[in-house]
Amino acid sequence: MEKCLLLCLLLFTASSYVSAQYYSPNTLASRVTKNPILPIFTFTLNTNEEFFIHIAGPYLVRSCNDGLPRPTVPCGSATCALTRRFNPHQCPPTQNTFINRRCACQATAFEPFQRRCNSNQYTYGDFSMSSLNPRSPSVTFKNVNYLCIPQPFLRDFPPGVLGLAGLAPTALSTWNQLTRPRLGLEKKFALCLPSDENPSNQGAIFFGGGPYKLRNVDARSMLSYTRLIKNPRRLNNYFLRLKGISVNGYFLRLAQNAFDFDGKGDGGVTLSTVTPFTTLRSDIYKVFIEAFSKATSDIPRVNSTTPLEFCLKSTNHFQVPSIDLKFADGKIWKVSAANSMKKVSDDVACLAFLNGGDAAAQAVVIGMHQMENTLVEFDVGRSAFGFSCSLGLVNASCGDFQTRL
Template structure:
C-alpha cells in the first residue's frame, strides 16, 4: 500500500501549466481503430491526427518538421526536469543542447516495434479532442508538452499515424496533462480495444472517467478492480500483482514468488499495448502449456504455421478451457477462447500465449490480444486497474460504446 501511495503522490508533482478552460468537460472521448499493418491501436486528436496508444510512453510524441522553429521549454523548467526524470528506461539519458536561443530542453522517445531510441526537442502546443457534451462537442487544451520527433523516427508506422500518445503513470503523460490545473478531468482513462480488423469495428478511449455507455448500460458496473503496483526501476510501466494462473479451475504448479520482482526489480507482471500476445517467462510458459495441453488432449493438434507454438484443428464444436489469472484483492481476470485462442485459418486455431525466454525483463507481460474487446480503466488517482470480462459474453463489443452524440 505504501508503494501505491508513493505513486499517487508522485503524480501530483508540480510542473508548468498554462491556461485553464471555462465550461470544462467531465470527460473526453475518441474512437479507437485497430491498424491492420502493425499490431497497434490509434485514436484521433485534432480532427484528423491518429496517435498510437502507448500505456508505457512517458509523454506525447508528435511528428514535426525539424526545420520549423518551435516554442522552447527551458532546461531549468520543471517540465524539462520531469522529461529527463522519466526518460524511457530502454534509452540512454538525454542531453540538453545550447543554442543562440538559450538552453533547449531535449527528451527521448522509445519506438517499441523496432526498439530504437531517438532524441529531439521537447516543446508545447495546442491539441483538441471531442466530448459527449452537446453544448461543447469539442475542447481545445493549450500548451500541452510533447516531444517533437522528425518523420524518419516513425517511418515504419502506417500512413496516417501522426505520433504516440504516452499514457504511462507519469506526470507528463497525455492523460495527466488533462487534469487540474489545465483541465478538470479526473486522473484516469479507459480503453476498449476492438478485436476485429474490420475497419468498421471501432473501440473507444475515455479521459477523465465515465460514464462509459455501452448501448444503454454504464459499463463501469462490469469492472473488477485490482491494485496497481510500482516498480522504481520501471516507472513508465503499469504492474499488477499476480498470484496464480489456473487452467480449467486447476492452479498450475509454480513457486510462490514466481511473479514477484527479484532483487534487481526485474520480473513482475506488466500491462503492455506494444506486445501483441501475452508473454510468459520460459519456466512459467512450460508449466502453463503442459496444463493447457492436458486439458485439450481430446482436440486434434495440427502443425503450426505461425509464430504460435500450439495449434489445433478447428471444428464446429471447438471448445477450450478457460484461463484464470488470480490477482490482488481477490480478483480474477478470466480469458475465454475469444482472448486465449487465435484463429489463423478456417481449419487452424492457436494458443495465443508465447514463450518470453529465460531472462525477460518481466515474468509476464499481458498483451493486446488478451485485452481486446474488454473494458479497462486505469484509475491512477486511486492506484487501481479495472477490467471486465470479454464483452462478447454479453453480446456486445467495443464498437457499441457511445463515442458520438
C-alpha cells in the first residue's frame, strides 16, 4: 500500500495542469449521484433526466408513459438484428409486433433488482449531454436508439430516474451511441462512483476520452491498465483476466483454473454497478475468508450485519489487512481499507466481500463498493481497463472532478 500511495502522490502532485483549452471539443461529462433509495448511481441526460448506470446493460432504456407515437425500427433492419444479438441472457427471445400494419422491432430489457424481463418498442430520438468544450457546452445527438419501456417495469426506480443507461460493450450501448467517430470521440468512458464518506455524494462520468480534470491534475496519469477480455457466452459483460488474490501479501492457494471460464461461459471475473459488494464463488470465498480471518485474529469479532458476514470491532488504530487483485499481465489493483471494509457503526466495520455460492455465474464480480472513490476507465477501443488507486490516498474524492465549465 505504501508503494501505491507514493505513486499516487507523485502523479497527483506532478505538474500536469489541465487548461480549459486542452479539453477535447467533445469531452462529455456529468455528475454522478448515489441514490438514497435504491443502491444505484445515476447521471444526467437531456438537462434534467436521471439515468441509472448499468455497465452490463446492452442498450439505453427510457420510461415512456406519455402515450405519444414514436418512430419504429423496422424488423428487418440491422439495428433490430443487433437487439437480438445482445438480448439479455436472463430473458426469453423477443417477439416483434405490428404498428400501423408494419412490423416494428421489439427489444427486451432486464431489470436487475426485481429480476424482471420486459419487452416493448425499440425506437429512436434526440438526446443531449453536457460538454466540457467552452464553445459547445451541450451536445445533442440525433437518432439515438433506445428501448421505450412503460411502467410498471421501472416502478421500483426512485422518482426522477427515467431510465437505464446500458454501458455494455455492445453496438447499441449508451457510450457507443454518444461517442460517434465523426465528432472526434474515442470509444471509451470513465467512471468515478462517490462513496458514502463523501459528504457531497457526487461522482463523475466521462464519455469520449479525457483528460479527466481532478482539481488541476489530469487523472489519466494515475491509471494503470490491464486487458479487457471477451466471453462469447456473455457479450453484455466486461471481463478481466485475474491471476490471483492476496491477503497481507500472501496469495490464496486456489485451483489453477479458479478464475477461468467453463464450457458454458460461466466463471470469469467481471465488474458490476448492480452488485453492492464484491462477490466470490464459494470455493474462492472460503479460502479468502480463512486468510482474512487469520490476518485479523487479534481483532475482536462482532455479530454479522446482513448481508455482510465477517464483522470486526473497529477502533482509532484499526489496521486492515491489505488485499490485492493481481491480473495476468502483472498489474495489481490494491484494494484500500475504505474499499475492503464497510463501516456500519462507529465501532463496527465489516468485510465488504460476499459468498456468491457454489453455483455463482461468475468466479468474481467486482462490486460497487470496491469501485467507489476510484477512477475506472473502460477503453473499449483498445480493449483496456484502467484503474487508479483510491482517491482518498491523495486526499481527494470523486466529487473533485470537473464536470462543468
